Amino acid sequence: MVATLLHEVPLQGGDVTDGVVRVGDTVRRPASTSTPAVHALLRHLEAAGFDGAPRVVGMDGLGREILTYLPGRTGLRLESVTDEALAGLAGLVRRFHDATTGFPLSGRGWDGGSNDDRAPEVIGHCDVTLENVVFREGGPATPYALIDFDLARPTTRLFDVVTTLRHWAPLADPVDRAPLLRTVDVGARLRLFCDAYGVEPRERRRLLELARLRFHRSYAVMRTRAATGGNWAKMWAGGAGERIRRATAWLDVHEDELHAHLV
Structure with a gap:
């Protein structure tokens, strides 16, 4: 009864999860099979002193998870x-990875997805899109928090770096990039991110190889999930598979040039 009296403001931006709303200083999100694992991770991050993620408040009477609302701006704009x-x-992702140290890397109900073949080292966010990074309002354009941990899972540091660079370098055909990113020097941005994160030289040599593997596996995962309907099917119908194929072809053409920036 109380829940129906609360003022709910729909929050837009995500591709997969519908029904996300803001209620005062909290966010309400539909629960999923991965919610218990995500809540355990968020509580671990809080205990570790990592301030770049929402805090878990609990569950509401409608069975939705309640998280703290993080003020700021998301999405693509000039300052981002x-x-x-x-x-x-890069520094934020590094601090997040470091903060997951000590969190169990097995035995929890993660939703899964594409991944590295190497043994997991950390819990990766695995969905650091432009919409899932929060920038502070006013002053310097500083990314200070990550949101939407629904696709988080055990992985390697490099795999999560690759998933981040997919959107932020970006590793994509220019035709599929936002106008502000269409003409950027992708190789220089790869190097800048790796320098700021502290990616080791031997891992940099593997970055593009892993990006290609991720493209291949993401295509297969998305095609399988699209067959179940819902938002995955909408994303697939909207050309997600074609964008992955174009990104793979673009990487094939520009690999030597990008590799030179990394090594």
Whole structure:
């Protein structure tokens, strides 16, 4: 009864999860099979002192998870594509990975998805899109938090770096990039991110190989999920598979040039 009296403001931006709303200083999200694992992770991050993620409040009377609302701006704008913003994001992802140290890497109900073949090292966010990074309002364009951990899972540091660079370098055919990112120097941005994160030289040599593997596996995962309907089917019908194929072809053409920036 109380829940129906609360003022709910729909929050837009995500591709997969519908029904996300803001209620005062909280966010209400539909629960999924991965919610218990995500809540355990968020509580671990809080205990570790990582301030770049929402806090778990609990569940409401409608069975939705309740998280703290993180003020700021998300999405693509001029200030979010600067070198300073990219370096800040690399530092944020590094701090997140470091904060997951000690969290169990097995035995929890993660939703799964494409992944590296190597043994997991950390819990990766695995969905650091432009919409899932929160920038502070006013002052320098500083990314200070990650949101939407629904696709988080055990993985390697490099795999999560690759998933982040897919959107932020971006590793994509120019025809599929937002206008502000269409003409950027992708190789320079790869190097900048790796420098700011602290990606080791031997891992940089593997980055593009892993990006290609991720493209191949993401295509297969998305096609399988699209067959179940819902938002995955909408994304597939909207050309998600074709965008992955174009990104793979673009990487094939530009691999030597990008590799030179990394090594």
